[in-house]
Amino acid sequence: xxxxxxxxxxxxxxxxxxxxxxxxxxxxxxxxxxxxxxxxxxxxxxxxxxxxxxxxxxxxxxxxxxxxxxxxxxxxxxxxxxxxxxxxxxxxxxxxxxxxxxxxxxxxxxxxxxxxxxxxxxxxxxxxxxxxxxxxxxxxxxxxxxxxxxxxxxxxxxxxxxxxxxxxxxxxxxxxxxxxxxxxxxxxxxxxxxxxxxxxxxxxxxxxxxxxxxxxxxxxxxxx
Numbered sequence: 001x002x003x004x005x006x007x008x009x010x011x012x013x014x015x016x017x018x019x020x021x022x023x024x025x026x027x028x029x030x031x032x033x034x035x036x037x038x039x040x041x042x043x044x045x046x047x048x049x050x051x052x053x054x055x056x057x058x059x060x061x062x063x064x065x066x067x068x069x070x071x072x073x074x075x076x077x078x079x080x081x082x083x084x085x086x087x088x089x090x091x092x093x094x095x096x097x098x099x100x101x102x103x104x105x106x107x108x109x110x111x112x113x114x115x116x117x118x119x120x121x122x123x124x125x126x127x128x129x130x131x132x133x134x135x136x137x138x139x140x141x142x143x144x145x146x147x148x149x150x151x152x153x154x155x156x157x158x159x160x161x162x163x164x165x166x167x168x169x170x171x172x173x174x175x176x177x178x179x180x181x182x183x184x185x186x187x188x189x190x191x192x193x194x195x196x197x198x199x200x201x202x203x204x205x206x207x208x209x210x211x212x213x214x215x216x217x218x219x220x221x222x223x224x
Contacts, residue, residue, distance in 0.1 A: 006047040008038030026169030035059025054081035062095040069096035076117040163222040172219040
């Protein structure tokens with residue numbers, strides 16, 4: 001299920017850049033450029049996460065956050081702010097924000113925060129995944145292509161699991177390394193290509209159509 005993110009940011013170019021990056025990661029993104037429209041959109045669309053600028057025309061980000069919490073909304077709110085004093089951070093958290101990112105920020109940090117908050121708010125862990133005729137079960141660690149059982153090594157399973165949990169999303173090499181191998185991985189830079197090749201050999205051994213597609217210069221995607 002695609003996560004819905006509401007971005008409330010009045011700097012148009014910054015809003016366009018963040019929207020593009022979030023969309024590229026596979027999220028459904030709505031954008032509002034002032035506090036009041038952001039509040040109305042949040043109430044109407046019920047997003048899975050809100051990225052909320054502090055300094056907005058009309059209602060400030062803090063006021064938007066306060067009004068959302070007053071209605072009982074539990075949606076995660078990440079404040080985007082140039083304010084980095086301790087008192088400012090406390091004010092943001094007291095208003096009901098779950099997190100804050102100080103401007104200027106790297107898009108990689110922002111995307112990591114988004115992923116972390118969305119993971120925390122997943123209602124339950126899903127064990128079984130299906131894409132076309134490919135199935136994977138986390139609990140039993142079984143993988144099947146149609147009726148055929150496929151034996152995978154631990155890391156092959158981890159990589160395929162990551163792909164099938166994010167179907168039709170283009171996953172960059174850096175993101176795959178981060179999520180499957182970990183931040184501290186210091187091995188061969190071609191490790192992803194090697195394991196993608198292993199997976200394709202096992203998934204296509206009987207001439208089945210290719211599901212793991214290469215996006216040249218970017219990464220990989222599980223799609224038709």
